[in-house]
Amino acid sequence: MTLPDGWEMVVGLEVHTELLTKSKLFCGCENHFGSEPNTNICPVCLGLPGSLPVLNREAVDFAMRIGMALHSTVAPSTFHRKNYFYPDQSKDYQISQYDLPINSGGYLDLPDGSRVSIERAHLEEDTGKSTHLGGSGRLAGAESSLVDYNRCGVPLVEIVSGPDIRSAAQARAYAAELRGILIATGASDGRLEEGSMRFDANVSVRRSGEPFGTRCEIKNLNSLRSLQRAIDYEALRQIDLIEDGGVVRQETRHWDEGRGETSTLRVKEDADDYRYFRDPDLVDLAPDQAWQDRVRAALGPMPAERRAVLVSLLVDPSEAQRDAVEVVIDLGLERYVHAVAAASGDAGLALARVANELAADVENVSNLTSEAFVTTVSMEQRGDLSATQAKRVLAELLINGGEPRAIATALGFEQLSADSLGTTVASLIEANPDEWQRYREGDEKLAQFFIGQVMKLTKGQANGKAVIAELQARR
Amino acid sequence: MRSATQIAADVRSGASSAAAELDASLAAIAARNDELNVFLHVDVEGARAAAAEVDAALARGESVGALCGVPIAIKDNLCQVGVPTTCSSKILEGWRPPYNATVIERLLAAGAVPVGKTNLDEFAMGSSTENSAFGPTRNPLDPTRVPGGSSGGSAAAVAAHMTSISLGSDTGGSIRQPAALCGLVGVKPTYGLVSRYGLIAFASSLDQIGPFATTVADAALVLEVIAGHDERDSTSLPEPSPSLVAHVNDGVAGKKIGLVRELFDGADESVVTAVRAAADALGAAGAEIVELSLPELALTLSAYYLIAPAEASSNLARFDGVRYGLRVDAPDVTAMMEATRTAGFGAEVKRRIMLGTYALSAGYYDAYYGQALKVRTLTIAAFTRAYQQVDLLLGATTPSVAFAFGAKTADPMAMYLNDVFTIPTNLAGDPALSVPFGTGEAGLPIGVQLLGPGRSEAGLFAAARVLEIADGRP
Numbered sequence: 001m002t003l004p005d006g007w008e009m010v011v012g013l014e015v016h017t018e019l020l021t022k023s024k025l026f027c028g029c030e031n032h033f034g035s036e037p038n039t040n041i042c043p044v045c046l047g048l049p050g051s052l053p054v055l056n057r058e059a060v061d062f063a064m065r066i067g068m069a070l071h072s073t074v075a076p077s078t079f080h081r082k083n084y085f086y087p088d089q090s091k092d093y094q095i096s097q098y099d100l101p102i103n104s105g106g107y108l109d110l111p112d113g114s115r116v117s118i119e120r121a122h123l124e125e126d127t128g129k130s131t132h133l134g135g136s137g138r139l140a141g142a143e144s145s146l147v148d149y150n151r152c153g154v155p156l157v158e159i160v161s162g163p164d165i166r167s168a169a170q171a172r173a174y175a176a177e178l179r180g181i182l183i184a185t186g187a188s189d190g191r192l193e194e195g196s197m198r199f200d201a202n203v204s205v206r207r208s209g210e211p212f213g214t215r216c217e218i219k220n221l222n223s224l225r226s227l228q229r230a231i232d233y234e235a236l237r238q239i240d241l242i243e244d245g246g247v248v249r250q251e252t253r254h255w256d257e258g259r260g261e262t263s264t265l266r267v268k269e270d271a272d273d274y275r276y277f278r279d280p281d282l283v284d285l286a287p288d289q290a291w292q293d294r295v296r297a298a299l300g301p302m303p304a305e306r307r308a309v310l311v312s313l314l315v316d317p318s319e320a321q322r323d324a325v326e327v328v329i330d331l332g333l334e335r336y337v338h339a340v341a342a343a344s345g346d347a348g349l350a351l352a353r354v355a356n357e358l359a360a361d362v363e364n365v366s367n368l369t370s371e372a373f374v375t376t377v378s379m380e381q382r383g384d385l386s387a388t389q390a391k392r393v394l395a396e397l398l399i400n401g402g403e404p405r406a407i408a409t410a411l412g413f414e415q416l417s418a419d420s421l422g423t424t425v426a427s428l429i430e431a432n433p434d435e436w437q438r439y440r441e442g443d444e445k446l447a448q449f450f451i452g453q454v455m456k457l458t459k460g461q462a463n464g465k466a467v468i469a470e471l472q473a474r475r
Numbered sequence: 476m477r478s479a480t481q482i483a484a485d486v487r488s489g490a491s492s493a494a495a496e497l498d499a500s501l502a503a504i505a506a507r508n509d510e511l512n513v514f515l516h517v518d519v520e521g522a523r524a525a526a527a528e529v530d531a532a533l534a535r536g537e538s539v540g541a542l543c544g545v546p547i548a549i550k551d552n553l554c555q556v557g558v559p560t561t562c563s564s565k566i567l568e569g570w571r572p573p574y575n576a577t578v579i580e581r582l583l584a585a586g587a588v589p590v591g592k593t594n595l596d597e598f599a600m601g602s603s604t605e606n607s608a609f610g611p612t613r614n615p616l617d618p619t620r621v622p623g624g625s626s627g628g629s630a631a632a633v634a635a636h637m638t639s640i641s642l643g644s645d646t647g648g649s650i651r652q653p654a655a656l657c658g659l660v661g662v663k664p665t666y667g668l669v670s671r672y673g674l675i676a677f678a679s680s681l682d683q684i685g686p687f688a689t690t691v692a693d694a695a696l697v698l699e700v701i702a703g704h705d706e707r708d709s710t711s712l713p714e715p716s717p718s719l720v721a722h723v724n725d726g727v728a729g730k731k732i733g734l735v736r737e738l739f740d741g742a743d744e745s746v747v748t749a750v751r752a753a754a755d756a757l758g759a760a761g762a763e764i765v766e767l768s769l770p771e772l773a774l775t776l777s778a779y780y781l782i783a784p785a786e787a788s789s790n791l792a793r794f795d796g797v798r799y800g801l802r803v804d805a806p807d808v809t810a811m812m813e814a815t816r817t818a819g820f821g822a823e824v825k826r827r828i829m830l831g832t833y834a835l836s837a838g839y840y841d842a843y844y845g846q847a848l849k850v851r852t853l854t855i856a857a858f859t860r861a862y863q864q865v866d867l868l869l870g871a872t873t874p875s876v877a878f879a880f881g882a883k884t885a886d887p888m889a890m891y892l893n894d895v896f897t898i899p900t901n902l903a904g905d906p907a908l909s910v911p912f913g914t915g916e917a918g919l920p921i922g923v924q925l926l927g928p929g930r931s932e933a934g935l936f937a938a939a940r941v942l943e944i945a946d947g948r949p
Contacts, residue, residue, distance in 0.1 A: 043572075043573065043574050046798065047793045047798075048554075048572065048573070048574070048798075048799070049554065049560070049562075049567065049570075049572070049675040049676075049793070049794075049799075050552075050553070050554045050572070050576060050672070050673040050674055050675045050676070051574075051672070051673075052671060052672050052707060052708050052709065053709065054706065054707060054708075054709050055709065081789050083788075083789050083792060083835075085792065085795060085809070085812055087795075087797045087808055090793065090798065091792065091793045092792035092793050092795055093789050093792055139807075139808065140807070141807075142807075145808060147797070273836055273837045275788075275789070275832065275835035275836060275837075275840075276835075277785065277786075277789070277835055277840075277844065280678075280679035280680035280710070280786055281676075281679050281709060281710065282709050282710075283709050283710060
């Protein structure tokens with residue numbers, strides 16, 4: 001989407017990501033999504049009187065990994081209390097980091113070559129989850145509310161970007177790239193639908209070259225699509241407002257996915273005064289050099305680097321292949337492509353099979369060994385299997401594992417012998433004299449027609465390249 | 476009343492039993508609890524079970540810890556599994572913790588028998604135990620007077636010989652001041668020496684749990700049992716429990732002790748006389764007495780009454796009616812929280828929550844809370860300077876002996892001033908104790924205060940023991 005002439009949007013994102021620690025941030029309770037409500041709880045995360053928080057070192061590891069992947073500086077940090085009353089917050093304050101976050105500064109490079117600065121990436125605890133019954137489904141007006149404290153105390157890292165983003169598409173690309181990094185660090189599973197990552201977008205608009213306008217914050221966007229749509233909507237709303245002579249109020253806004261619009265949640269004057277102060281129950285966090293070095297050493301390559309390596313295996317990669325590379329990196333499946341390349345196989349063919357067939361059944365890839373994949377691709381490359389047959393073999397391997405040749409045999413995928421293929425082609429030429437004539441006269445498109453007919457007659461068992469060879473031999 | 480040390484020895488030797496000691500304690504409670512309002516809850520069943528366990532272990536020939544069969548009273552802001560824990564507040568009435576405070580676990584492991592929960596100023600906010608939602612506690616030495624506070628119930632339990640020892644908590648003097656007013660030894664340990672896990676927080680950066688006892692040796696014994704690193708408290712010091720009892724009779728020969736003007740100036744004449752007499756006694760025992768001035772201490776009361784309420788305003792937010800304790804129903808959750816907190820908290824708690832909320836508010840933080848933190852830094856520096864010159868400091872614990880009910884309730888400032896001598900060490904995080912020394916008006920006891928640098932408890936006990944002997948309790 002493009003904005004009206006002369007207008008520019010300025011966007012900064014705050015991304016909350018849950019960390020994949022075994023236990024919660026300040027207690028030993030299991031950090032697990034989807035348990036029965038209020039089963040992963042203890043005196044500490046329930047905020048029972050007299051309980052005290054003790055920092056989980058694994059969460060610090062993950063926070064540092066994220067910071068290092070974002071080129072941040074890991075610095076001595078402190079924990080503060082953010083005070084506000086809400087039923088799903090068991091202590092009625094949230095332990096977060098304030099003026100001294102664990103990670104400061106940094107940047108994230110996007111695939112299009114643009115760079116978004118990172119202001120900070122700090123540790124904090126998640127709240128519980130409220131379900132409001134009756135009314136609009138929000139707290140105000142609800143008849144009753146249920147609270148699940150399983151999520152209360154789950155570790156989060158909040159990653160705050162600079163106000164460097166200039167379009168909703170760029171915001172989406174940033175969020176997607178960040179997701180890839182979080183997955184690559186092992187800090188997050190990147191499952192947006194489970195709330196593993198949540199986005200807040202600060203959006204303002206200005207006429208090009210003018211100072212920043214007043215910003216509005218859109219809270220709790222939980223998909224890339226919502227993020228992009230909400231930002232576009234909000235920027236246009238602000239432009240319309242200003243062009244009609246209005247003034248943008250600094251406020252927090254809610255995105256309604258169904259209606260596709262944002263609405264006022266609260267204006268700045270009503271904003272809570274969080275009364276931040278150092279949490280006296282916790283001590284300063286200052287990971288020493290040895291700890292930082294250990295974390296850095298364990299950090300693998302980030303998606304941008306992995307994409308570049310994969311692209312380098314392709315000869316003159318097309319746009320579609322570049323998209324396929326993104327999919328494969330996103331899913332962390334590039335080892336299959338690398339295995340084929342290492343066996344001097346066709347990396348382009350391998351990429352296509354991974355981006356399509358493997359990506360479609362990603363839950364089962366553990367059944368598929370690299371060796372089996374390499375064998376399947378080489379069988380297809382040699383013409384022992386047609387594309388359709390290779391896909392079937394892969395599907396079978398993903399479900400049950402096994403040996404590709406044995407599966408091909410069991411499925412009856414004996415390649416048609418040259419003799420019987422020749423007979424089939426000859427009979428088709430006879431039955432379709434006009435098409436044959438046009439093909440002979442140089443209309444190459446008709447090769448596809450004959451391949452389609454052969455496939456129909458042979459129920460997909462023929463190899464396309466072999467058909468073309470037969471056709472050309474008779475031309 | 477026999478000392479805890481003696482009781483433990485008698486139970487261990489078979490001259491007595493944990494059950495018999497508990498019976499004696501329960502009888503003493505029954506005799507005076509209605510009059511004095513010391514215990515909010517007597518855990519007869521739990522105490523009998525704990526005593527029976529000690530006796531059974533002894534019968535099996537097993538060794539039992541240092542507090543073998545000794546009944547002990549627990550301030551009602553410490554969590555004990557299944558035992559009602561109220562902080563003397565209506566907002567927690569009926570709440571039974573599902574877990575033990577670390578100190579409770581250590582007491583039980585040492586063979587102690589917790590007999591019940593003692594009264595306090597609501598959420599430990601006060602200096603007279605008049606702020607309890609369940610009525611004031613009376614001073615056993617003169618029931619027309621307060622026992623001090625906020626650990627007034629724990630002090631009164633020992634003063635009334637209901638138990639030989641008890642636990643309190645000290646945020647600005649809440650152990651030392653009632654110890655002084657009830658004629659007991661009371662100790663505020665180094666911050667972090669005793670785990671706060673299970674202590675319902677008033678002001679987390681100041682709170683410490685400590686013992687009341689009739690003798691210095693008993694106080695050292697209890698502290699040795701409850702002290703030492705606890706991984707459940709991030710602010711817990713890393714070292715194991717120090718050796719204290721072994722050093723009680725080390726004396727003060729060769730020690731330098733500073734008599735700090737700001738720690739007795741303005742006190743009643745009898746108190747000043749007692750402090751000077753204590754200095755003489757320590758001098759006679761071989762210490763060198765140096766008169767000192769630490770002018771920064773004049774600022775500490777104001778700083779304390781910003782820092783402690785600020786932390787309290789956050790610590791007490793969780794009492795919102797959602798999960799436990801009192802809930803006053805209302806049409807929506809915000810109104811429910813307001814109604815619950817309005818009905819559940821007493822006037823002094825509300826006053827401090829408001830003070831603290833204000834001190835942390837945007838626009839006021841720097842002028843109030845921020846300034847108070849600077850005073851805290853200055854206070855620490857002042858003590859550090861003092862301890863470069865001397866080993867320990869000496870002063871008064873309170874400006875006067877126990878005062879009458881209602882004497883200071885009308886004027887919060889007058890009540891707050893009662894803590895003027897005890898507050899500085901809480902801000903510094905250093906240890907201090909109060910030990911009885913002489914008497915004042917109406918023959919009531921006076922406490923003198925000994926202060927030392929972090930982890931100097933052994934030295935404090937040794938000096939206190941010198942004063943104990945000089946005061947006629949060999």
